[in-house]
Amino acid sequence: MARGLQKIQSQQRAQDKKGKEKGSQLAARKAGIKMSCPECKCEIANYKTLVQHMQAKHPSATIPPEPSS
Ligand SMILES: [Zn+2]
Structure with a gap:
């Protein structure tokens, strides 16, 4: 009886794509936040x-x- 050793190679794909949300202030500005609590x-929206x-x-x-825009 022949013994066959099978070596299974598993390829591991390490996907390290982490989308870090940088600049929350920028997102806030996009949302229309233009005021801040004194x-x-x-940050206050309006x-x-x-x-x-x-x-x-x-x-x-x-x-x-109230600011006059
Ligand atoms: Zn406050």
Whole structure:
């Protein structure tokens, strides 16, 4: 009886393509975010959201006046 040794070669393909999302600020700018909280520098989409954010997060802080675009 003949013994046959079969060597199975398995090719492993290591695909290391990780798409890191760089520049979240850029994406935020694309989304239309143009304001930031004067207290915590958090990015705010619009003035209405800023007012809500100020009331929720910084109730003691003065809400800035609405910018005239
Ligand atoms: Zn804030």
